[in-house]
Structures are given as structure tokens and as C-alpha cells.
Amino acid sequence: MKIPFTLSQLRPIREAMTVSRPAKLGESVPVTWFSLGGGTSITPEYYDCTTLYLGGEGCGDFLLGEESRIVPLHPGQLLAVPPKMLCGCLTDSGMIYTEIILKKENFTMNNILKAGQPTELKDLISYEDGSIANLDLVHADNMKFVLMAFDESTGLTPHRAPGNAILTALEGKAIIGYEGQDYELTAGQSFRFDKNGLHSVTAQGKFKMSLLLVIE
Missing domain, CATH: 2.60.120.10 (Jelly Rolls)
Structure with missing residues (x-):
């Protein structure tokens, strides 16, 4: 799309559904847009690598770790989840976010970012x-x-x-x-x-x- 866009234009929220759409920036760094309808959730799972979540539109809660610690994510915020940490999410009103999977083992992350804590x-x-x-x-x-x-x-x-x-x-x-x-x-x-x-x-x-x- 070679015009300005919002995530809800590319991956609109559908009632009672969770939907994902690959951004197709490249195979080596999977980037996916997720939209969740109000009252929906994604069951906790984990990756063997660090994953970034960018709040796009709406808001919801990420559930981190074995204890399902609740971490709210809002538009404009970034959440870094370390390897092998269980991560799920749910929303009451609907949300859209971007998932970025860092498959490479050798990368540098600025220490201004704290894993498991949303950052504006x-x-x-x-x-x-x-x-x-x-x-x-x-x-x-x-x-x-x-x-x-x-x-x-x-x-x-x-x-x-x-x-x-x-x-x-x-x-x-x-x-x-x-x-x-x-x-x-x-x-x-x-x-x-x-x-x-x-x-x-x-x-x-x-x-x-x-x-x-x-x-x-």
C-alpha cells in the first residue's frame, strides 16, 4: 500500500474473531498484524526467540509467564517478550497490534527497553x-x-x-x-x-x- 494507512484499514477488527495478516516485509523477520474482536483472546504460547509487540489500535491485556501476569498494551507502546516466556492476550473492547519475531540469535536491544514492561x-x-x-x-x-x-x-x-x-x-x-x-x-x-x-x-x-x- 503506497499511501498512508492505519492498521484498522489493513486488518479491521471483526466481531468475535481473531485474525492475523502477514506484513510481508521479509521472511527472515516475520512481521504480522493481529486484530482481536471484543471479548476474544489468544491462548498463551511461547517462541524460542525474543518477540516484540507494538500496540496499534484499541487496547487489551497481555498475559505473561506461567503466572499469567497481566500487562496492558495501548496504542504507541512496545512490549518485548523474552525467549520461552508464555505470552497470550485478551481484550474486552477489541485491539490491533503488530508482532515482530526476532529469529536471529545475534541482535542488540537497547537497554532502555525492559523485557515484559510496556514502553511508550x-x-x-x-x-x-x-x-x-x-x-x-x-x-x-x-x-x-x-x-x-x-x-x-x-x-x-x-x-x-x-x-x-x-x-x-x-x-x-x-x-x-x-x-x-x-x-x-x-x-x-x-x-x-x-x-x-x-x-x-x-x-x-x-x-x-x-x-x-x-x-x-
């Missing part, structure tokens, strides 16, 4: 006067998840990335240039670009975003 993404990075700030949260040789904060009148000139990517606006708005077309992106919206796609970012005032890049 936009609060992790600050604006720097007249500058663009970057904060790597997770990276490996086949992926990167990074936060960026653009001060007023800043932006990224047209460039190409070595993989498929999804950026999500966390605060403010920006103009995304993609292959000769401009699109306005506001908080809560996402934009996908393909490997080597020519793109740019121009902040409209102060702007924060996350970027998930999968390199294959």
Missing part, C-alpha cells in the same frame, strides 16, 4: 534543537527498529533504503515523498516503502516516528 515509544526520544535525533531500539544484520525525532524545519532528503520498511507517525505530522509523489502522514498512520524505493521525510512542525526496516 514517543517518550523514549527527545527533540534536539534544529536537528534530527535517532534512537536504535533493536538491530541485527537483517533488521532495524529505530525511533526518530524531527525538530521544526528538518527532514531527510530523497534516499533509498536496502530493505522493505514501514514507518509510523508517533507525534505530529510530516510529508512523505515516495517515488515522486507527496503524502501527508499524521500520528497513528503508517507508510510502507519497498527496498530501494526513493523516499523522503519533511517534518511539518515537530514530528516523531518509528521505522521498522527488514533487510534481505
Whole structure:
């Protein structure tokens, strides 16, 4: 989808159903969108690797560990679940989230993230006067998840990335240039670009975003 989108447009909530849809960023880093209808749940299970959960729309509770510890997840929050920890979820009103499975053993996760504790993404990075700030949260040789904060009148000139990517606006708005077309992106919206796609970012005032890049 080469226009701004929300997760509910790609994977709308269906009453009494849980539905998943692969984002198809790459096989080495499985990225899946999940939508849960109100009153539904996913039975606890575990992966042999670290898994990231990004709150998209609506809210619900994740159930972690043998004791099913309740961890609420809201839009704009990130939850990191360590290997072999049981993880399920449930929602009373409906929710959409993104699951990112870090299959590679060798990756680096910023120690600002605490496993099993939800983190408000936009609060992790600050604006720097007249500058663009970057904060790597997770990276490996086949992926990167990074936060960026653009001060007023800043932006990224047209460039190409070595993989498929999804950026999500966390605060403010920006103009995304993609292959000769401009699109306005506001908080809560996402934009996908393909490997080597020519793109740019121009902040409209102060702007924060996350970027998930999968390199294959």
C-alpha cells in the first residue's frame, strides 16, 4: 500500500474473531498484524526467540509467564517478550497490534527497553534543537527498529533504503515523498516503502516516528 494507512484499514477488527495478516516485509523477520474482536483472546504460547509487540489500535491485556501476569498494551507502546516466556492476550473492547519475531540469535536491544514492561515509544526520544535525533531500539544484520525525532524545519532528503520498511507517525505530522509523489502522514498512520524505493521525510512542525526496516 503506497499511501498512508492505519492498521484498522489493513486488518479491521471483526466481531468475535481473531485474525492475523502477514506484513510481508521479509521472511527472515516475520512481521504480522493481529486484530482481536471484543471479548476474544489468544491462548498463551511461547517462541524460542525474543518477540516484540507494538500496540496499534484499541487496547487489551497481555498475559505473561506461567503466572499469567497481566500487562496492558495501548496504542504507541512496545512490549518485548523474552525467549520461552508464555505470552497470550485478551481484550474486552477489541485491539490491533503488530508482532515482530526476532529469529536471529545475534541482535542488540537497547537497554532502555525492559523485557515484559510496556514502553511508550514517543517518550523514549527527545527533540534536539534544529536537528534530527535517532534512537536504535533493536538491530541485527537483517533488521532495524529505530525511533526518530524531527525538530521544526528538518527532514531527510530523497534516499533509498536496502530493505522493505514501514514507518509510523508517533507525534505530529510530516510529508512523505515516495517515488515522486507527496503524502501527508499524521500520528497513528503508517507508510510502507519497498527496498530501494526513493523516499523522503519533511517534518511539518515537530514530528516523531518509528521505522521498522527488514533487510534481505
